[in-house]
Each structure stands twice: as structure tokens, then as C-alpha cells.
Amino acid sequence: MKKDAVVYLNTKRKGDLEVQKGEVENFCKYRFNITRIYHDHRMNAVPPEKRESYQEMLDYCCAQGQNTIILYNLCDFAKNPDHCLQALKALNDAEYTVYCATKDFFGATDDPEQRQESIGNFLEFMDQYRDTVQKVPATSVKKTLRKGRKTIGRPKALNEGQIEALLTIRQAGTSISQICRMFDVSRSTVSKILTDYPELKGEWKGTRADSELESSD
Secondary structure, eight states: OEEEEEEEEEETTHHHHHHHHHHHHHHHTEEEEEEEEEEEEEEETSSSEEEEEEHHHHHHHHHHHHOOOSSSHHHHHHSSSHHHHHHHHHHTTTOOOEEEESSSOOOOOTTTHHHHHHHHHHHHHOOOOOOHHSOOOOOOOOOTTTTTTTTOOOOOOHHHHHHHHHHHHHHHEEEEEEEEHHHHHOOHHHHGGGGGGGHHHHHTTTTTTHHHHHOOO
């Protein structure tokens, strides 16, 4: 028997609504019975909790005891990742089971409790990741006032806390080029830090930055 579910869609361009509805209906075909569809348009930069239709959806779910919500995907849910994660956490904490019609990576489609647990684990990891990134000092490449070039000298050394942060964000998939910019260090410095972590050194998605790092060794 199919479960009742409410659908929330957030669109950016004309024509997106029909495309998203088609994908959602295909996803729900054998799983869910759509009771209502709520839709906000061109509200991508606004946090979900401040959108009119989104609030109407929450009010309806609360009044009707509806606990299954289907989104198109998390990318289209909100432009700002923090807004997306905060809204997803609020839904999960309120014991709503959230599904994505496309780009879903939580699994457990047929087990609401396990799915909520998977989402909770993901949110916990993202909280840790954000805390780590926020602790990283915001550095910029120093330039001389006259020539506008990088300062000359030995590569910048990192302390233990910064090295731990570097390893954490590398494990999360951040590219080596991005890490060099974030910490204002050279590629050779990152290479030395990753010497004891071969699994982090050059096997992330085959990026150019990684291949260059491997060849430099």
C-alpha cells in the first residue's frame, strides 16, 4: 500500500515546475500517494522557513499528521547550503521523513526510521565539517604593495590544529588546490603533510590537482 506524502518544490526558471513535477510523479509512482504539492518560485536565496508555501506545507503536515515530505532534490531546495542543512535538520528533528526525487544519496527508501537515522548521521558529519572549516583562519595571499606579487620566503608552516583541519577537509573531498588557497601554503607543503596518508594524496576523483601532486613526487 502506498503511503501518503506531501511534495514541496522550489523553482528558479519558467518551465522548472513541470519538469520537477514529472520527476516527482515518476519517483512516487509505486511508493507514495501525493496528497498535496506546495511550490515556491524564485525564492532560492530565501531560507525555506521564511517562504510562504513552505510554511503552508508545514502547517498542513502538522494539522493532518502528515510526516512524509518529498523534495525535488537538496540542490534545488536552497541556494545556500547552510539554509538547506538547517531546514533539513529541523525536519528530521521533528521526525519528518524526507525523500528526494532526484540526486538522493541517503538510501533506505523503504524504511522511514533508518532513513531518518541516515539523514541524522549526515547532518552530524556536516556540523563537524562546518565547525572545522570555521576554525581555519581566513587567510589571503599576501602581496607586495609595489609589484603586487606574493611575498618571497619559505613555505608557510602549519600548526597541529591546522594540520588536523587540513586532513579533515581533505577527507571530505576538498581538492588540493582549494586547500592550498585556504591555508595559503604551497603544494609541496600539502604533499609533505599527506605523505603518511596515501589514501588522501592522489585518489580523489582523478582531479588535475591530484595528478600534478603525484607527478611532483
